[in-house]
Amino acid sequence: MEQKNKTQVIVVGAGPAGISAAITIAKAGKEVILIERGIFSGSKNMFGGAIYTQPTKEIFPDFENSAPLERNNIKHNYTILTEDDSTTITYRDNSFHSNSYTVIRSKFDRWMSEEAKKAGVILVTQTVVRELIIENKRIIGVKTELEDYFADIVILADGVNSLLAKQAGLRKDYEPKDIALGIKEVIKIGKDKINERFNIQDDEGCITEFFGYPMLGQLGLGFMYTNKDTITVGLGITLSELIKNKTKPYELLEKLKSHKTISPLIDGGELIEYSAHLIPEGGYKKIPKIYDNGVMIAGDSASLVNNLHWEGTNLAMISGKLAGETAVYAIEKNDFSKKTLSLYKKKLDKSFIMKDLKSYKDLMPIMHKQSSSFLDYYLRKINKFFKMFIETDSISKRNKFHKFIYETLTERNPFELLKDGLHIIKLLWGILK
Amino acid sequence: MNIDDKLAKVKYVTDEETHLKVTQEKCKKCKQKVCTYICPANVYEWNEEEQRIIVNYENCLECGACRIVCTEKSIEWQYPKGISGVTYKFG
Numbered sequence: 001m002e003q004k005n006k007t008q009v010i011v012v013g014a015g016p017a018g019i020s021a022a023i024t025i026a027k028a029g030k031e032v033i034l035i036e037r038g039i040f041s042g043s044k045n046m047f048g049g050a051i052y053t054q055p056t057k058e059i060f061p062d063f064e065n066s067a068p069l070e071r072n073n074i075k076h077n078y079t080i081l082t083e084d085d086s087t088t089i090t091y092r093d094n095s096f097h098s099n100s101y102t103v104i105r106s107k108f109d110r111w112m113s114e115e116a117k118k119a120g121v122i123l124v125t126q127t128v129v130r131e132l133i134i135e136n137k138r139i140i141g142v143k144t145e146l147e148d149y150f151a152d153i154v155i156l157a158d159g160v161n162s163l164l165a166k167q168a169g170l171r172k173d174y175e176p177k178d179i180a181l182g183i184k185e186v187i188k189i190g191k192d193k194i195n196e197r198f199n200i201q202d203d204e205g206c207i208t209e210f211f212g213y214p215m216l217g218q219l220g221l222g223f224m225y226t227n228k229d230t231i232t233v234g235l236g237i238t239l240s241e242l243i244k245n246k247t248k249p250y251e252l253l254e255k256l257k258s259h260k261t262i263s264p265l266i267d268g269g270e271l272i273e274y275s276a277h278l279i280p281e282g283g284y285k286k287i288p289k290i291y292d293n294g295v296m297i298a299g300d301s302a303s304l305v306n307n308l309h310w311e312g313t314n315l316a317m318i319s320g321k322l323a324g325e326t327a328v329y330a331i332e333k334n335d336f337s338k339k340t341l342s343l344y345k346k347k348l349d350k351s352f353i354m355k356d357l358k359s360y361k362d363l364m365p366i367m368h369k370q371s372s373s374f375l376d377y378y379l380r381k382i383n384k385f386f387k388m389f390i391e392t393d394s395i396s397k398r399n400k401f402h403k404f405i406y407e408t409l410t411e412r413n414p415f416e417l418l419k420d421g422l423h424i425i426k427l428l429w430g431i432l433k
Numbered sequence: 434m435n436i437d438d439k440l441a442k443v444k445y446v447t448d449e450e451t452h453l454k455v456t457q458e459k460c461k462k463c464k465q466k467v468c469t470y471i472c473p474a475n476v477y478e479w480n481e482e483e484q485r486i487i488v489n490y491e492n493c494l495e496c497g498a499c500r501i502v503c504t505e506k507s508i509e510w511q512y513p514k515g516i517s518g519v520t521y522k523f524g
């Protein structure tokens with residue numbers, strides 16, 4: 001049947017996954033339409049954030065010379081917060097190597113989409129795909145508010161909410177324990193003050209992750225990133241925690257911002273934007289079916305996020321690329337069946353994406369089970385250790401060390417200590433085996 | 434800083450039609466009313482007098498949290514039209 005608006009591939013969603021898929025297809029000389037609901041790519045998107053240099057180069061080899069980048073993150077802080085103290089470990093790389101850059105999605109995604117257009121991708125913005133068109137159990141196109149579009153293959157890269165993956169029967173409804181809510185504020189401070197406060201120079205960036213307060217005992221992390229002249233501060237917390245504790249997310253953020261370890265860093269700054277977005281964090285066990293007749297899903301819509309490492313855009317880019325390569329293969333074979341598209345799954349399995357997600361598959365279940373120990377007790381214990389260690393109070397060190405050890409051994413019963421130990425071994429074994 | 438001050442910094446194009454519809458009958462029976470505290474934009478408010486949920490859809494940040502947490506499956510949730518809703522400048 002000859003159809004109007006028929007192309008070889010439709011990609012839904014112009015985030016990192018969709019753009020990487022589309023660009024891969026266009027570079028192979030095939031037709032691709034990329035549909036984005038926002039006024040421009042990136043206008044609906046927010047993240048922490050940093051994009052990772054090596055994976056980004058796989059899609060945009062020369063991006064460091066032309067993309068809108070904020071700062072090269074040479075400094076990484078891990079900070080444990082309790083109500084009235086904090087411990088920080090800093091790693092700083094002075095070797096000019098770049099692992100990641102902070103970016104602003106409305107600028108960076110837009111830039112990526114312009115690159116895609118240069119490669120031959122047809123970008124359609126301000127257009128929401130409302131439904132998939134399914135015929136004889138095969139996806140043959142999409143319905144938007146205005147028109148229907150048809151294609152041999154549809155790639156879903158529509159992000160975490162992916163109502164389309166659900167319509168296609170590729171995934172079930174999410175459970176609140178498998179999804180986190182991220183909120184953040186962007187605060188204008190000025191370049192010089194940022195350099196001073198974070199001990200960095202122009203173009204050098206600092207990432208900070210906060211464990212504990214105000215989410216002690218809960219599955220939540222705070223974060224802070226430096227942009228050129230703004231600072232991003234935010235948090236991500238699992239929806240089931242917010243439900244259980246009846247907390248308003250922005251009230252948690254206010255508490256985080258007012259902690260004495262953080263407030264001087266943002267002091268005198270002006271709030272210029274507040275935003276919210278979900279993070280899929282069900283991990284390996286919650287990855288949906290990622291392909292079927294005429295369809296593949298990539299990025300957040302396939303739950304491809306490694307939340308402990310704040311890795312999402314890289315998994316999105318590489319899964320998008322692999323879906324794109326599979327689409328090109330299917331077009332050349334002129335076969336769009338799930339059997340042919342199963343190549344996508346094979347490629348993903350072989351990549352770091354599935355390997356990493358599989359390694360970390362026990363992380364979230366263990367954290368849910370042991371949140372009161374790993375996300376409260378031990379965090380407090382680390383801060384207590386340092387408090388004890390630095391205290392100069394005319395009590396002999398030996399006595400203080402003995403007391404600390406005695407307390408550690410007696411305040412948790414041996415069974416709990418053993419359970420925590422076993423969970424750590426299970427987790428490490430899963431990652432290292 | 435309260436939530437209204439935060440939302441005042443967000444750029445929206447408001448559609449005259451809501452993209453979030455609730456079934457008031459379900460909301461009336463709903464005990465926990467999770468939507469009223471979980472939404473990062475404070476979109477849902479329970480009006481005790483009128484016994485109904487007020488949906489300030491024009492403040493929605495389009496995150497999708499309410500849809501997942503609503504225990505009664507009361508929310509008919511969709512993205513706003515392509516030209517409307519939130520536009521992030523610093524996301």
Ligand SMILES: Cc1cc2nc3c(=O)[nH]c(=O)nc-3n(C[C@H](O)[C@H](O)[C@H](O)COP(=O)(O)OP(=O)(O)OC[C@H]3O[C@@H](n4cnc5c(N)ncnc54)[C@H](O)[C@@H]3O)c2cc1C
Pocket residue numbers: 012013014015016017018035036037038041042044045046047048049050051052127128129130157158159160181182183184234235236277278279298299300301304305310311312313314316512
């Ligand atoms: C608070 C927070 C912090 C994070 N920090 C980091 C970080 O520091 N580093 C990192 O690598 N990752 C981070 N992530 C994760 C990362 O943002 C995501 O994994 C990544 O954006 C996924 O890319 P994607 O292309 O799959 O989806 P998205 O980036 O969500 O893109 C989906 C696109 O599809 C469009 N769309 C959706 N539905 C439709 C439709 N029906 N029709 C048309 N268009 C549609 C959307 O407008 C959007 O442009 C963070 C996430 C959050 C929420």
Ligand code: SF4
Pocket residue numbers: 455459460461463464465466467468469477486502503504505506507508
């Ligand atoms: S949680 Fe759902 S059912 Fe309950 S009040 Fe909110 S929208 Fe209504």
Ligand code: SF4
Pocket residue numbers: 276453471472473474475476492493494495496497498499500
């Ligand atoms: S989508 Fe997010 S911001 Fe919008 S109403 Fe639901 S919870 Fe609130």
